[in-house]
Amino acid sequence: TLNSDTFTVTKVYSDASSDPQVGVSLACDEGGPPVTVTDSPQTTTGLTADFTVTGWTDATQVVCTATETSVPPGYNSSGTCAAALSPAGGCTITNTLNSGTFTVTKQYSDASTDPQVEVSLACVEGGSPVTVTDSPQTTTGLTANFTVTGWTDATQVTCTATETSVPPGYSSSGTCAAALSPTGACTIVNTLNTGTFTVTKVYSDASSDPQVEVSLDCDESGSPVTVTDSPQTTTGLTADFTVTGWTDATQVTCTATETS
Known part of the structure; x- marks a missing residue:
């Protein structure tokens, strides 16, 4: 009777996926000389592939090496596994989900450290979307970290x-974009809204007494906004104030008051 035994190759996914496909080949030898393996290579519709190994003399001396011939998109593979035909009779190949981190940083033009970033992230590889977890998100710091998974080549993944x-x-x-690798990060800038309000002194008798002493208060729909250099005294007929932190300049009303 022809010596015959079964060697089983099992597929394991790092993310517990149950994608029902194993594409694998098997080669076996007994102390150097090859022995016969039927159905190699093969693709199965489950998570295991069974091979029949025949013509050996001592199964404990037969070493079989399995090689994954087709790696699912979005994963990398341990590639090969090996074991004795007996008593092991099987080995496992692991597919690990490709995963990387993309960091979005908030930067303020006025060096504010307001600890909040509200941002969404979308990534594509060759025009096809890849998975981004935790998007959109709000963080309590100046950075937001996203996990990007299921890509094939990180250098070809663009994240926005x-x-x-x-x-x-x-x-x-508004937006920023970069490759997942090697950059893996981009920066969104918030610029403090800033405008200038000028108060001019006019004399009815055309005097040019070079002094303006004035204060300025501004509000936007009833809420005060910041005015720098108020009150101030200038040595000319005008005083320039910087008004910051408003949302819509057309809704900001400023009132100047001569203080002296």
Whole structure:
């Protein structure tokens, strides 16, 4: 009777996927000389592939090596596994889900450290979307970290971040983009809204007494906004104030008062 035994190759996914396909080949030898393996290579519709190994003399001396011939998209493979035909009679190949981190950083033009980033992230590889977890998200720091999974080549993955909520008083660069590798990060800038309000002194008798002493208060729909250099005394007929932190300049009303 022809000596015959079965060697089983099992597929394991790091993310517990049950994608029902194993594409694998098997080669066996007994102390150097090859022995016969039927059905190699093969693709199965389950998570195991069974091979029949025949013509050996001592099964404990037969070493079989399995090689994955087709790695599922979005995964990398341990590649090969090996074991004796007896008593092991099988080995396992692991597919690990490709995973990387993309970091979005918030930067304020006025060096504010307001601890909030509200941002979404979308990534594509060759035009096809890849999975991004935790998007959108709001963090309590100046960075947001996203996990990007299921890609084939990280250098071909482009990720675009979009700020979903701009802090009051700032304008936003809106989006930023970069490759998942080697960069893996981009920065969104919030610029403090800033404008200038000028108060001019006019004399009815055309005097040019070079002094303006004035204060300025501004509000936007009833809420005060920041005015720097108020009150101030200038040595000319005008005083320039910087008004910051507003949302819509057309809704900001400023009132100047001569203090002397």
